[in-house]
Amino acid sequence: xxxxxxxxxxxxxxxxxxxxxxxxxxxxxxxxxxxxxxxxxxxxxxxxxxxxxxxxxxxxxxxxxxxxxxxxxxxxxxxxxxxxxxxxxxxxxxxxxxxxxxxxxxxxxxxxxxxxxxxxxxxxxxxxxxxxxxxxxxxxxxxxxxxxxxxxxxxxxxxxxxxxxxxxxxxxxxxxxxxxxxxxxxxxxxxxxxxxxxxxxxxxxxxxxxxxxxxxxxxxxxxxxxxxxxxxxxxxxxxxxxxxxxxxxxxxxxxxxxxxxxxxxxxxxxxxxxxxxxxxxxxxxxxxxxxxxxxxxxxxxxxxxxxxxxxxxxxxxxxxxxxxxxxxxxxxxxxxxx
Amino acid sequence: xxxxxxxxxxxxxxxxxxxxxxxxxxxxxxxxxxxxxxxxxxxxxxxxxxxxxxxxxxxxxxxxxxxxxxxxxxxxxxxxxxxxxxxxxxxxxxxxxxxxxxxxxxxxxxxxxxxxxxxxxxxxxxxxxxxxxxxxxxxxxxxxxxxxxxxxxxxxxxxxxxxxxxxxxxxxxxxxxxxxxxxxxxxxxxxxxxxxxxxxxxxxxxxxxxxxxxxxxxxxxxxxxxxxxxxxxxxxxxxxxxxxxxxxxxxxxxxxxxxxxxxxxxxxxxxxxxxxxxxxxxxxxxxxxxxxxxxxxxxxxxxxxxxxxxxxxxxxxxxxxxxxxxxxxxxxxxxxxxxxxxxxxxxxxxxxxxxxxxxxxxxxxxxxxxxxxxxxxxxxxxxxxxxxxxxxxxxxxxxxxxxxxxxxxxxxxxxxxxxxxxxxxxxxxxxxxxxxxxxxxxxxxxxxxxxxxxxxxxxxxxxxxxxxxxxxxxxxxxxxxxxxxxxxxxxxxxxxxxxxxxxxxxxxxxxxxxxxxxxxxxxxxxxxxxxxxxxxxxxxxxxxxx
Numbered sequence: 001x002x003x004x005x006x007x008x009x010x011x012x013x014x015x016x017x018x019x020x021x022x023x024x025x026x027x028x029x030x031x032x033x034x035x036x037x038x039x040x041x042x043x044x045x046x047x048x049x050x051x052x053x054x055x056x057x058x059x060x061x062x063x064x065x066x067x068x069x070x071x072x073x074x075x076x077x078x079x080x081x082x083x084x085x086x087x088x089x090x091x092x093x094x095x096x097x098x099x100x101x102x103x104x105x106x107x108x109x110x111x112x113x114x115x116x117x118x119x120x121x122x123x124x125x126x127x128x129x130x131x132x133x134x135x136x137x138x139x140x141x142x143x144x145x146x147x148x149x150x151x152x153x154x155x156x157x158x159x160x161x162x163x164x165x166x167x168x169x170x171x172x173x174x175x176x177x178x179x180x181x182x183x184x185x186x187x188x189x190x191x192x193x194x195x196x197x198x199x200x201x202x203x204x205x206x207x208x209x210x211x212x213x214x215x216x217x218x219x220x221x222x223x224x225x226x227x228x229x230x231x232x233x234x235x236x237x238x239x240x241x242x243x244x245x246x247x248x249x250x251x252x253x254x255x256x257x258x259x260x261x262x263x264x265x266x267x268x269x270x271x272x273x274x275x276x277x278x279x280x281x282x283x284x285x286x287x288x289x290x291x292x293x294x295x296x297x298x299x300x301x302x303x304x305x306x307x308x309x310x311x312x313x314x315x316x317x318x319x320x321x322x323x324x325x326x327x328x329x330x331x332x333x334x335x336x337x338x
Numbered sequence: 339x340x341x342x343x344x345x346x347x348x349x350x351x352x353x354x355x356x357x358x359x360x361x362x363x364x365x366x367x368x369x370x371x372x373x374x375x376x377x378x379x380x381x382x383x384x385x386x387x388x389x390x391x392x393x394x395x396x397x398x399x400x401x402x403x404x405x406x407x408x409x410x411x412x413x414x415x416x417x418x419x420x421x422x423x424x425x426x427x428x429x430x431x432x433x434x435x436x437x438x439x440x441x442x443x444x445x446x447x448x449x450x451x452x453x454x455x456x457x458x459x460x461x462x463x464x465x466x467x468x469x470x471x472x473x474x475x476x477x478x479x480x481x482x483x484x485x486x487x488x489x490x491x492x493x494x495x496x497x498x499x500x501x502x503x504x505x506x507x508x509x510x511x512x513x514x515x516x517x518x519x520x521x522x523x524x525x526x527x528x529x530x531x532x533x534x535x536x537x538x539x540x541x542x543x544x545x546x547x548x549x550x551x552x553x554x555x556x557x558x559x560x561x562x563x564x565x566x567x568x569x570x571x572x573x574x575x576x577x578x579x580x581x582x583x584x585x586x587x588x589x590x591x592x593x594x595x596x597x598x599x600x601x602x603x604x605x606x607x608x609x610x611x612x613x614x615x616x617x618x619x620x621x622x623x624x625x626x627x628x629x630x631x632x633x634x635x636x637x638x639x640x641x642x643x644x645x646x647x648x649x650x651x652x653x654x655x656x657x658x659x660x661x662x663x664x665x666x667x668x669x670x671x672x673x674x675x676x677x678x679x680x681x682x683x684x685x686x687x688x689x690x691x692x693x694x695x696x697x698x699x700x701x702x703x704x705x706x707x708x709x710x711x712x713x714x715x716x717x718x719x720x721x722x723x724x725x726x727x728x729x730x731x732x733x734x735x736x737x738x739x740x741x742x743x744x745x746x747x748x749x750x751x752x753x754x755x756x757x758x759x760x761x762x763x764x765x766x767x768x769x770x771x772x773x774x775x776x777x778x779x780x781x782x783x784x785x786x787x788x789x790x791x792x793x794x795x796x797x798x799x800x801x802x803x804x805x806x807x808x809x810x811x812x813x814x815x816x817x818x819x820x821x822x823x824x825x826x827x828x829x830x831x832x833x834x835x836x837x838x839x840x841x842x843x844x845x846x847x848x849x850x851x852x853x854x855x856x857x858x859x860x861x862x863x864x865x866x867x868x869x870x871x872x873x874x875x876x877x878x879x880x881x882x883x884x
Contacts, residue, residue, distance in 0.1 A: 031765070084554075085551065166598065167573075172382060185435075295599075
């Protein structure tokens with residue numbers, strides 16, 4: 001297992017090098033002058049431009065800029081953003097916490113509902129329930145977030161007035177509540193104000209549901225097919241022949257082997273969730289890493305784009321590693337192969 | 339295979355759904371009007387983005403100015419609420435020497451700086467603060483500028499470093515500023531948010547502690563509100579400044595900027611009562627708000643002009659008759675209806691009607707395709723082909739440049755002019771346009787300081803070529819009028835010069851004037867006293883919630 005983890009960590013090195021080259025190059029290939037974007041319609045005095053380029057470190061040859069960037073990253077310095085001049089790392093964590101909270105909530109909903117629906121469809125294979133669930137999953141998978149988000153908001157926030165439109169907390173009612181480590185859930189929970197905590201939870205409902213539909217559909221379909229595959233295995237027939245109860249067969253033999261596939265799907269869906277989060281955050285004004293990266297891209301804030309993507313990739317690789325370790329724990333064949 | 343487990347999973351599914359539904363239905367209605375929170379007056383402003391920071395001197399965008407200068411700071415002079423007129427602020431009065439080169443500011447006594455968690459002032463506002471603020475903008479060798487290097491683009495754009503010769507403290511309440519040249523726009527420039535006054539004592543403390551950069555994150559000003567907390571991309575919380583020198587016009591105990599980048603979401607939050615003020619909404623959202631009747635919509639003619647610059651250096655556009663033909667061939671009324679959805683007015687010239695110095699005798703140009711054809715024939719410019727550039731972004735002066743360009747293309751086609759539509763990413767667009775690449779470019783301007791020079795000097799003077807003078811127009815007669823007007827302090831005399839200058843450009847047609855857009859604000863019914871500022875600022879002095 002240790003060798004397996006070490007090999008996975010070593011594999012990250014070339015991925016990192018590739019990432020630094022691609023993000024560094026791509027953001028510079030995007031047309032648009034950094035200084036001009038910062039200045040808008042205003043005239044940029046040549047001396048001022050030179051001054052700004054020097055301060056931003058953009059006056060050096062590209063190769064030197066890349067080298068400086070690499071050296072800084074290796075020493076743990078992720079630089080400052082161009083516009084706000086705040087440390088990128090601080091900015092990243094400030095935005096990553098809300099995204100992580102949202103992704104976890106969405107993943108919990110997607111996993112519980114998706115696995116349940118997948119199991120139900122597999123056990124009722126070929127019935128109207130199976131067709132209905134799988135058609136629903138297909139619809140869920142096909143529904144774009146930018147359409148679902150406004151529909152959910154329209155119904156639950158605008159028309160019924162049951163849930164808030166956007167944001168993370170009712171700022172007037174709970175004016176004294178502050179986030180803790182960037183987390184409003186934690187901040188409101190630690191404040192001991194139950195009403196505030198419940199209010200934050202309510203703010204999470206719509207974006208979490210919007211973000212959960214695609215992974216939910218994916219998990220449901222994968223659970224169903226994995227379960228059907230396992231149900232057809234010889235050892236299940238043997239278990240039945242031995243007279244084990246159906247509940248025991250499903251809980252002990254079918255589910256455990258089904259979960260190997262499902263956990264992989266859940267792990268892979270985390271990466272998808274990050275992509276989905278960008279759209280969801282935009283629609284619900286969620287202060288996450290997605291909107292932060294997008295703003296950084298549009299304002300040509302190189303440090304945000306370069307280092308933000310690198311940091312997001314680190315998180316995703318870490319999640320992927322965790323999935324692989326879990327996978328190895330569940331499935332001894334993986335461990336031994338490693 | 340019907341199993342207990344199947345029942346279990348079905349139950350789990352139902353429970354999961356029920357949890358969701360309970361959550362949806364379990365809460366009270368979440369709408370909360372801004373108003374009393376714990377008995378205090380609170381207003382939530384749905385702002386459009388995060389500020390670059392709170393050191394207003396470094397920025398050029400209204401979002402940063404609204405969050406910093408207008409809430410936390412004061413200028414020596416400021417624009418009177420709702421106008422472009424100057425009024426005293428931290429300077430109670432000022433004298434200008436006979437030769438127009440020396441400005442003596444008499445400072446308001448007893449003005450308190452904010453007391454915050456990170457700084458407690460030991461003294462009131464005085465001349466040191468003015469000297470520090472102005473020197474910081476103009477003197478690269480100032481120790482604080484070494485401790486915290488920054489650029490001041492607006493100060494540079496307004497040529498303050500070249501203009502200011504010296505800043506001297508005469509006594510605690512008197513400051514003398516000497517200029518290198520007579521410049522009638524100097525006071526208007528000082529009223530702009532970039533020149534609002536910082537605390538010298540606080541800056542010294544930050545520099546001594548090695549935390550000079552905190553000037554941008556932990557502000558200390560004299561303004562109507564104090565910064566309480568800021569979560570980037572989420573919210574900014576302010577509380578009333580209890581010792582504000584002009585406390586009679588501050589009626590809010592708490593002011594919150596709920597940062598909401600999507601204008602559709604801002605409109606929804608207004609409808610749901612989660613915000614009390616929202617700006618920069620799209621025409622459709624404004625119309626929907628008017629129909630719903632739940633909130634008030636206020637409008638005023640924007641202090642902006644959407645126009646097309648014609649590159650006079652291009653041989654095909656060098657003849658004024660060709661430029662006039664291009665102007666005549668555009669149906670601007672149709673553009674106002676389609677692009678501005680009626681929320682715009684025809685522009686007769688570059689200056690908006692509310693700008694002093696505007697030539698009121700100028701009339702919007704007519705739409706006459708036949709006359710345009712005749713002029714083109716006269717100028718020998720048949721088979722004219724033009725590259726028409728349109729902006730990739732929505733701006734206050736032009737909500738849909740692509741549609742506008744398509745309409746112009748169709749109008750020009752009727753006059754036998756072929757237009758090829760071109761666009762680039764915004765930064766690239768501006769850079770290329772400034773370098774003189776396009777034949778014709780859709781662009782616009784929002785006034786900064788209520789002075790005609792800000793328009794005519796920036797957008798049409800010889801100095802502006804390579805900068806904001808996209809037409810690359812350089813007419814000596816026009817230029818000398820604009821330059822002369824800068825050195826005259828009498829407004830009527832200046833007006834005469836500007837009117838004469840506007841008549842020259844009306845004949846030369848370096849730009850085609852399209853529209854002044856209307857700006858709107860959505861206001862909750864219980865918000866009183868909010869005024870749409872001509873210069874586009876968002877200010878909360880005088881605003882109350884009932």
